[in-house]
Every structure is written in structure tokens, then in C-alpha cells.
Amino acid sequence: MTADGEGRSDETHFADADQRDAHFLRHSFAVARRSMAHGNHPFAAILVDAEGHVLIEAENGYMPDRDATAHAERLVATLACTSIAPAVRATATLYSSAEPCAMCAGAIYWAGIGRVVYGLSERRLRDFTGNHPENPTLDLPCREVFASGQRATEVSGPLLEDEAAALHVGVWDK
Numbered sequence: 001m002t003a004d005g006e007g008r009s010d011e012t013h014f015a016d017a018d019q020r021d022a023h024f025l026r027h028s029f030a031v032a033r034r035s036m037a038h039g040n041h042p043f044a045a046i047l048v049d050a051e052g053h054v055l056i057e058a059e060n061g062y063m064p065d066r067d068a069t070a071h072a073e074r075l076v077a078t079l080a081c082t083s084i085a086p087a088v089r090a091t092a093t094l095y096s097s098a099e100p101c102a103m104c105a106g107a108i109y110w111a112g113i114g115r116v117v118y119g120l121s122e123r124r125l126r127d128f129t130g131n132h133p134e135n136p137t138l139d140l141p142c143r144e145v146f147a148s149g150q151r152a153t154e155v156s157g158p159l160l161e162d163e164a165a166a167l168h169v170g171v172w173d174k
């Protein structure tokens with residue numbers, strides 16, 4: 001997990017907003033692959049500011065302490081609260097390899113992050129994980145959590161869902 005106040009400049013010139021979203025979503029997929037290479041679950045999230053700087057990257061943090069609350073989006077939201085100004089959070093986008101669960105959507109809401117883009121839907125993730133003891137996936141669309149709040153959180157997804165799903169093939173079969 002990294003927080004860089006200066007912001008690492010990523011490619012900032014995109015033909016349109018869809019291309020920008022695809023670029024940063026694939027960035028989150030790459031971090032998710034890194035998470036799995038590090039012995040963790042294949043999930044990741046990144047926070048990108050309005051100018052296209054990657055402010056925070058987080059891999060899933062289940063291991064080494066078996067912390068079932070260390071979902072990547074929750075880690076990003078917590079780090080954003082302690083290191084990123086509220087006005088920047090409000091115009092930032094969190095890109096997540098999979099749809100935020102109820103806990104993570106709550107954390108994103110409390111962090112005041114203005115927009116979420118996700119790859120794999122929670123419903124489809126649940127088809128992969130089943131009732132796996134390390135990841136008994138919830139079944140509550142993040143839009144429902146955000147809709148219950150008092151400030152707007154924009155949501156886009158699922159996007160690039162087959163690429164996002166590929167991260168989970170064979171992972172939860174044991």
C-alpha cells in the first residue's frame with residue numbers, strides 16, 4: 001500500500017473518459033495480480049485524482065494476519081482519510097478490481113470519495129467464491145449502500161468484467 005502526496009503521474013492524455021476508466025481499471029487488475037503473487041487474494045483498488053495522478057494503491061491485505069476486513073477498497077478509504085484532503089477525495093475516483101462489498105462501500109462513503117469504478121460484479125464474484133471460508137461473498141449491490149447515504153457517490157460498473165473475472169479463475173476451487 002502506498003500513499004504519495006505528490007501523486008505519481010500516470011498517462012494523463014486519454015481520448016475520452018471511457019478510455020481513462022479502462023486504463024485505470026486495468027491498473028487495478030495489475031495490482032490485483034501482484035496481490036495474488038504476494039500470497040493474498042486477487043483484489044486491488046487504487047485512488048486516482050481528477051488530474052489522473054494515482055494517489056494510493058492497495059493490494060488485498062488478508063495475510064499475514066488473516067484480517068478479513070483488510071479488503072483493498074477499505075484500506076484505500078482509510079488511508080485516504082488520513083493522507084488526502086477532503087476536497088481532493090471528493091473529486092477522486094476509486095478503481096476496484098471487483099465491486100465494493102457493503103463494508104467497503106460504507107468506508108468509501110465515509111471517506112467522501114466521489115466516484116467508484118469497478119470490474120467484476122459482486123454477484124459474479126460470488127459465483128466464483130461460493131461460501132469459501134476466506135471469502136463468503138456478500139450479495140448487496142454497492143449502489144444500494146451508496147443510495148442510502150446523504151451525499152452522492154457516482155458508480156460505474158461492471159466494466160471489463162471478463163478481464164476482471166479472469167483474476168479469479170481457479171483461485172477459489174480449493
Ligand SMILES: [Zn+2]
Binds near residue numbers: 071074101
Ligand atoms: Zn469489501
